[in-house]
Amino acid sequence: MTRRIVVVGAGYAGVVAAHRIAARSAARVTVLNEREHFVERVRLHQCAAGQQLRARRLGEVVGPRAEVLVGRVAAIEPEARNVRWSGGGAVGYDLLVLATGSVPDVGRIPGAAENACHIGDLDGAVRARGALAAAREVLVLGGGLTGIEAATELATERRSVRLVSAGPVGADLSARGREHLARVFARRGIRVHEGRAVRRVRADGVELADGARLSADVVLLGAGFTAAPLAAAAGLAVDSTGRALVDAGLRSISHPEIHAAGDAAHVVGSGGEPLRMAxxxxxxxxxxAADAVLARIAGRPPEPFRFGFLLQCISLGRRDALVQPVRPDDSPRELVLTGRPAAVVKETIVRGAATAARNPVLSAFGATGAPVLGS
Structure with a gap:
């Protein structure tokens, strides 16, 4: 009997899983996604800064043996093993891969949903691009990798940029990494407000926890993500951020016919902490997740997922970057690579991620002739 495998979500995890299962089995693989194009999420700060992104249709990315259905997933019904979607009715499955990713936690700061932009998804990045086009004063909230990349990308466009962070900026970097960040911020004229928690986002800026106010034409959220809500709504066991709790084979601990991957899954790393969304x-x-599904189709137990970090790569505009080697538990080593060589490494890794998404084994992911994304 042909197995029906449904992959919900077509970010990096989803397209890799779908392509691999379809290429290595006779299963009928269906991908459900709200967009018809693959979005390189790690480039969305570039989109917000006004740069054009290119993309390929999902059919090209996941390969000819996987079916792509474009529409919004309304619900996962584990008891019936159905996925309800806006394109018409329900799609049944024998096994499901949940790869719905994460969304900006706009409710974390009062007023953010109404008064701030974000770059957590393509729609948000496109709206931010429109708001930023005429902005001269920009406040970026968040001192992690997303906030740093957004602030430095925007500062290259001759805007006045301030970065506000409740804790130290680049807290997970080595001392050398933080020193390079400080030099880049100074060179780009980025004003940094560390240790300043935001109480509320206003239409004209932010109000800080100490009562001070910072004005801005645009406030951009660069921190705070939570899992997409489908897992929790379906009744799966989830953590406090909505990520599905999984075993070593990436199977839901409450619904073993469902595997979860990427930002949708709560996976414990080598240091005993959940792996960050990345x-x-x-x-x-x-x-x-694909290999676990393939093993189950073949009647074998899935191999445990083992993962260790190697690098943190942060773009600092198009001509600078910071490559921070890390230990498998994501703690920083002291050595860093900076400047133009780091920018080349960062761009190579980003392009490699797109290549791996299109074909986890061998592929060249060129953008020539591809449509402009978010136009």
Missing amino acids: CAVSIPAGRA
């Missing part, structure tokens, strides 16, 4: 995790997790 492209670096999503691609190998998508591959591991």
Whole structure:
């Protein structure tokens, strides 16, 4: 009997899983996604800054043996093993891969949903691009990787940029990494407000926890993500951020016919803490979820997913970057690579992620002739 495998979500984890299962089995593989194009999420700060992104249709990315259905997934019904979607009715499955990713936690700061932009998805990045086009004063909230990349990308466009962070900016970097960040911020004229928690986002800026106010034409959220809500709504066991709790084979601990990968899954790393939401995790997790599904189709137990970090790569505009080697538990080593060589490494890794998404084994992911994304 032909197995029906449904992959919900077509980010990095989803397309890797779908392509691998379809290429290595006779299963009928269906991908459900709200968009018809693959979105390189790690480039959305570039989109917000006004740069054009290119993309390929999902049919090209997941390969000819996987079916792609474009529409919004309304619900997953584990008891019936159905996925309800806006395109018409329900799609049944024998096994499901949940790869719905994460969304900006706009409710975390009062007023953010109404008064701030974000770059957590393509729609948000496109709206931010429109708001930023005429902005001269920009406030970026968040001192992690997303906030840093957004602030430095925007500062290259001759805007006045301030970065506000409740804790130290680049807290997970080595001392050398933080020193390079400080030099880049100074060179780009980025004003940094560390240790300043935001109480409320207003139409004209932010109000800080100490009562001070910072004005801005645009406030951009660069921190705070939570899992997409489908897992929790379906009744799966989830953590406090909505990520599905999974075993070593990436199977839901409450619904073993469902595997989860990428930002949708709560996976404990080598240091005993949940792996952070990142492209670096999503691609190998998508591959591991696919291999687990393939093992189950073949009647074998899935192999445990093992993962260790190697690098943190942060773009600092188009001509600078910071490559921070890390230990498998994501703690920083002291050595860093900076400047133009780091920018080349960062761009190579980003392009490699797109290549792996299109074909986890061998592929060249060129953008020539591809449509402009978000136009």
